[in-house]
Amino acid sequence: xxxxxxxxxxxxxxxxxxxxxxxxxxxxxxxxxxxxxxxxxxxxxxxxxxxxxxxxxxxxxxxxxxxxxxxxxxxxxxxxxxxxxxxxxxxxxxxxxxxxxxxxxxxxxxxxxxxxxxxxxxxxxxxxxxxxxxxxxxxxxxxxxxxxxxxxxxxxxxxxxxxxxxxxxxxxxxxxxxxxxxxxxxxxxxxxxxxxxxxxxxxxxxxxxxxxxxxxxxxxxxxxxxxxxxxxxxxxxxxxxxxxxxxxxxxxxxxxxxxxxxxxxxxxxxxxxxxxxxxxxxxxxxxxxxxx
Numbered sequence: 001x002x003x004x005x006x007x008x009x010x011x012x013x014x015x016x017x018x019x020x021x022x023x024x025x026x027x028x029x030x031x032x033x034x035x036x037x038x039x040x041x042x043x044x045x046x047x048x049x050x051x052x053x054x055x056x057x058x059x060x061x062x063x064x065x066x067x068x069x070x071x072x073x074x075x076x077x078x079x080x081x082x083x084x085x086x087x088x089x090x091x092x093x094x095x096x097x098x099x100x101x102x103x104x105x106x107x108x109x110x111x112x113x114x115x116x117x118x119x120x121x122x123x124x125x126x127x128x129x130x131x132x133x134x135x136x137x138x139x140x141x142x143x144x145x146x147x148x149x150x151x152x153x154x155x156x157x158x159x160x161x162x163x164x165x166x167x168x169x170x171x172x173x174x175x176x177x178x179x180x181x182x183x184x185x186x187x188x189x190x191x192x193x194x195x196x197x198x199x200x201x202x203x204x205x206x207x208x209x210x211x212x213x214x215x216x217x218x219x220x221x222x223x224x225x226x227x228x229x230x231x232x233x234x235x236x237x238x239x240x241x242x243x244x245x246x247x248x249x250x251x252x253x254x255x256x257x258x259x260x261x262x263x264x265x266x267x268x269x270x271x272x273x274x275x276x277x278x279x280x281x282x283x284x285x286x287x288x289x290x291x292x
Contacts, residue, residue, distance in 0.1 A: 002071040002101075004172050004191055006030045009067060014176065016185040020064045023179075026057035027068075035072040038080045051088030058092060065179055066092065074100070074144065078151035098152055099178055101161040101171060102265075104275050105139050105258040106246055106282035110196075112138070114244060117202055118230045120209035120222035126290065127250055134257060141275075142264040158269045162278055199242040199291045201233040242291065251286035255279055 008014055009025040034054075037047035058066045073081070085093040103111060113129045116122035122129055133139050148156045159165075159174065166174040167183070172191035177183055197205070205226055212222050246254070262275035 002030070002069065005175050006069055008172055008187060008189070008191060009069065011189065013188040014185055015188065016180065016182075018180065018182055018184040021180050021182075021185065022061075022063040022065070024058060024061035024063035024066045025069075026054045026066070031068050031070040032072050034068065035070045035076055038084060039072075039076055047084065048088065051084060055089050055092075058089070067179070078148045078156075082151055096152075096155055098148070098156045099159060099175070100145075100148070100156070101159045101175075102141055102145075103161040104278035104282070105141075105262060106251065106254050106279060107162070108139060109133060109254060110244055110246065114197055114202060117209070118197060118205050118226040120212060120219065120226055123206050123210055123213070126247075127253070130250065130253060139258055140261055142261050142268070145265065145269060158265075160270060160274045162274060165274060196244065197230050197233060198237070199244050200238055200240060201230065202244060204233070205229060245291065246282055246286040247290045248283075248286045248288055250290070251283040255283050 006029055009023065010027070010029045012025075014023075031050075033043065033046065034050045036043040037050055038044075054066075054068065082093075085096060102108075109126075109130060112133070113122070113126055116129065122132070137143075145158055157178075159178065161171060163169040167177045168174075170191055172187065176185050208229070209222060209226060212218075212225070259276065259279055262279050263273075265275050266273050
């Protein structure tokens with residue numbers, strides 16, 4: 001979802017005749033370097049330069065909205081961000097709104113696994129990957145949302161990244177509606193990017209990444225190659241297409257591990273059983289055996 005939103009913003013592929021609908025998006029594609037400057041000592045010396053550049057762009061712009069976007073914010077310390085905003089963007093900090101789109105647990109697990117395999121960051125099985133997610137707490141949403149809510153209060157808004165809850169079943173449409181509070185906008189390019197690869201594509205990508213890992217440790221190069229190959233595969237699909245899906249034992253594990261988290265997110269932030277229903281539905285739709 002973030003790739004699709006960022007592609008539209010960076011390419012300026014949106015238009016609106018409605019007043020007060022101009023956007024300033026001060027980066028080439030996303031603000032991942034900004035997040036690194038907050039979270040990593042290695043990049044902390046870049047923080048002042050990055051924030052001051054954003055502040056300058058916002059002040060020089062006649063836009064109605066300034067947007068900063070990076071999916072890596074999810075695991076950042078909200079207090080560090082709040083402090084940086086007050087120091088480097090003092091004229092805008094009091095008027096900030098934070099929007100977080102969160103995938104249901106099973107969808108996130110499948111999407112993250114495919115993305116990691118594609119980029120050579122993981123080559124094990126889905127069940128092994130779930131063990132990694134558990135260990136790192138990546139799918140434990142409720143505690144992270146609470147940290148951001150405790151820091152930013154009502155300025156932090158959580159949106160469910162599930163098609164039935166999105167405007168026009170599309171995260172880009174939903175994001176622009178959330179920003180503008182009107183539907184008088186359109187797009188100059190497709191709003192879906194980074195489409196899911198198939199089981200066949202994943203098998204090929206895993207094989208290629210395994211060879212690369214045996215021969216080199218250039219993680220950045222492997223990730224770029226994997227992303228490029230995946231884009232080509234999506235554009236030229238094979239005759240045999242198999243959607244990557246959960247299997248029974250993995251779905252059962254997800255339900256047992258994350259139903260309480262889904263319940264807490266639903267009750268505190270959505271006022272309806274969106275994530276619980278999604279988790280139950282993922283179990284019902286699961287296939288019997290793992291795909292190969």
